[in-house]
């Protein structure tokens with residue numbers, strides 16, 4: 001084998017509660033998967049097929065501090081349940097989809113809302129509004145072997161101790177098995193893929209010093225500070 005001509009990127013990974021590391025392959029995100037959030041974004045909350053966007057694997061971070069950048073004046077939080085894929089497959093049947101799940105976590109789909117708005121208006125891609133460096137904070141992954149496959153559970157986000165998002169993962173327009181079934185029609189899923197499953201209503205802007213705490217009841221907690 002010939003040598004790499006530049007240093008290869010270190011593998012992105014998320015620690016697993018109870019031991020080990022989950023190697024991150026790709027990060028998929030579901031858009032508008034809670035009716036109230038679809039409404040607050042100016043959309044139609046009817047059960048249209050889910051749509052997806054991506055973030056780079058190394059956007060995933062366990063850093064306790066996230067630095068605000070200069071290109072956006074409106075960085076927003078989106079608290080979400082995250083699904084970690086353990087077994088790959090294409091055209092996965094919803095009835096068998098949970099067999100492909102290794103575990104779950106809690107994540108934040110950080111969004112440059114101003115850039116996203118400009119991109120929507122101009123019919124341009126969302127990549128620089130969604131897939132930037134450290135745009136995917138996550139908590140350690142909890143194996144399904146330990147907690148099962150949660151279908152309901154409060155999803156709450158506190159900003160500086162005040163509740164801003166107060167949903168339930170049972171309110172998803174497309175629950176986890178359907179998300180996996182749809183997504184695996186577009187791409188063959190593989191071990192290491194993460195899926196951020198969408199956010200409930202109540203998204204909002206972050207400023208320096210903000211403390212963000214996100215919890216999915218019975219799954220995990222995530223906390224970080226904006227600097």
Ligand code: MN
Nearest residue numbers: 078109198199
């Ligand atoms: Mn989101």
